[in-house]
Amino acid sequence: MSDAEGTQEMAGFGQFSIDQETAANPQQFYPMMREMGILPMEDMTIITRHEDVMWALRHPEVFSSNMDAIDIGNVRPLIPLQIDPPDHVKFRRLLDPLFAPREIEKLEGAVRALVTELIDTFIDQGTCEFNSAVAIPLPCTVFLRLMGLPLEDLDLFLRFKDGIIRPPAADLAEGRALARATGQEIYAYFEQVISERRERPQDDLITGFIGAEIDGERLTTEDILDISYLFLLAGLDTVTASLGCAVAYLAAHPDRQAALRSDPSLIPAAVEELLRWETPVPGILRVATEAVELAGATIPAGRSVTCLLASANTDGAEFADPETVDFERSGNRHLAFGAGVHRCLGSHLARVEMRVALEELHRRVPQYEVQPGETPIFTAGIRGVEYLPLVWETA
Template sequence: MYKALRESTPVFRSPQAVVLSRLADIEMALKRTELFSSNMDAVDLGNIRPMIPLQIDPPEHAKYRRILDPLFTPREMARREPGVTELVNQMIDRFADRGECDFHEEFAVPLPCTVFLQLLGLPLEDLEQFLEWKDHIIRPEGDSGFDRRHETGAPTAQQIYDYFDRAIDDHITSPRDDVLSAMIAATIEGQPLSREELLDICFLFLIAGLDTVTDSLDCFFVYLARHPEHRRQLVEQPEILPSAIEELLRWETPVPGVARVAMQDTEVGGCPISKGERVSPLLGAANTDPAEFADPDRVDFTRNPNRHRAFGGGPHRCLGSHLARMELRVALREFHRRIPDYEIKPGTQLMYTAALRSVESLPLVFGVA
């Protein structure tokens, strides 16, 4: 589909948005925030104020990134890696002797959510509540598209604000070594973040932090289950894991596209776009564009360079990319160390979710050591 779009209508007007599928156009749309904004008109999830920093454009955007980027550096993630390794193994312990698991339900969903709760210093018993909220916002039942998102999401959004309001009070009373305490202690030009700013960052973290790693794990393990030669490569050459993850991010692109809104009348590739229209740069199409990638349809775990756009681009490039990479690396390393050989349960019909790409269920079967 990406290839067909790029070659026939690289700027395609769908009922919901103008879809961009050529790398050069996508890069331009992601970088030129004065033309294509990431503000609240681009995506409405029921939030009452912009999610920070995603829905704040430059130059304001930079001041928030200066506070948040240091909390998600590779060094910070390395410090947290032993805890994630322990967690991954605890999850594998629960099904390793059974010879089968629902990978989605038992691993891909709980892992990033538990890491998220630990990272923000929130009680692990709130996991089910968080999953419920996330699904209500990202995948509302009977979703009728962009225009009803606010009314379906608003009641849940209010519950999320209320929850984090209490969590902030708790962290002010007893600070600890976690991201929420670090945000409360941070200052911009000598001023601490306001209560509303903290809530707007937390809202984004919940939406962005829980689902995207789940999607990536699902997509990666479906691919590896179906391509035993690539799986064996990971088992026999664990040192290629970091570059294999980059290639799987490129090839699978679990977040296939992002949303922007036109700030003025403009045109892209000869197609007029009116102020206020939604625009969707397709990251998945950028990641398979031969303008950037030699032999783009071949999955090569040693591909170098690999400038994929799975984490977006421009000023709004994913804040949590180092966290996601660390979680994926630990998950793939430990799973393949302990369960090197697995397949999708015969007869399974995989059902992919719309928009963000995960599967509703992923039954894997494997030998028991």
């Protein structure tokens, strides 16, 4: 459920209930949270400092991301997120080359053509709702193409991901039930696609998975389902949210926007800095496999833990002048893509989508701002901007 003045709740990636002011400006709370170090909440512990978050993410034997850590409507561990080492590395060895920079670079032309097409639809109107005009269709279309799926399924995919990440439910129990039902639909959808590709191979990722081997053994249909399910959840909402947050920031900061327009070579660094500052995936979940001491506190075995990437990303112990958004920041070791063995598989793809979108937007659209009288609506959980009405002057 979501409304501008009230609260937002979501099941799946975690349960949240926060107001719009907090959702729009979460950064203001992190210094106080880091001061406390470890926050023992009722049903989970939050780790807030950069050093401690890094430690937790680099010790998956102590902080596991298995199915006890996160429930997103799935019935088997998602691959590779919910697989702990040592098995995890086998899957990453298979998947990493597919998302390596040299593979992703090949997509840049198609991504640029798509962004151009999207901007063409609204540029002359002097206004757009950025979320529905660019931030949603861009990553969804790229994803469907990579997986070799029909573009007509875009709405279905949006319903799938929203049914898990932000189920339209009255309470958490209903939300969980809806996520589970949506999960079943996702399995059924991909099962059908996998069986079609076994009959008629194509040039796409799913066909690639069917032919792939790990230690001389083919992936099973279940393995391919567990990878595809995760891709759907990991690759769509995150880019939508990151683009929305970045453009909302730029709309509110005309000087930063002008800097990108006059010197587009700043854009790659701006993408990193906006990912650091906004951290659209604010927290990632783990479960303690044993009792562990961290930042002077004991975290008991079996405890759920949130590694608060957003807070780590504004920790002055790691980042000089952390509250300043600096497109020329050097050595920006932000954690927006996580860290350790589960660091984001799709980071290069996400970066290309964000860079190209910001390049084309600032090359073609003049100074833009949020439509006067309107307020962007931020979402909880994965931090996106579900309503971002922009205006600019037309010639």
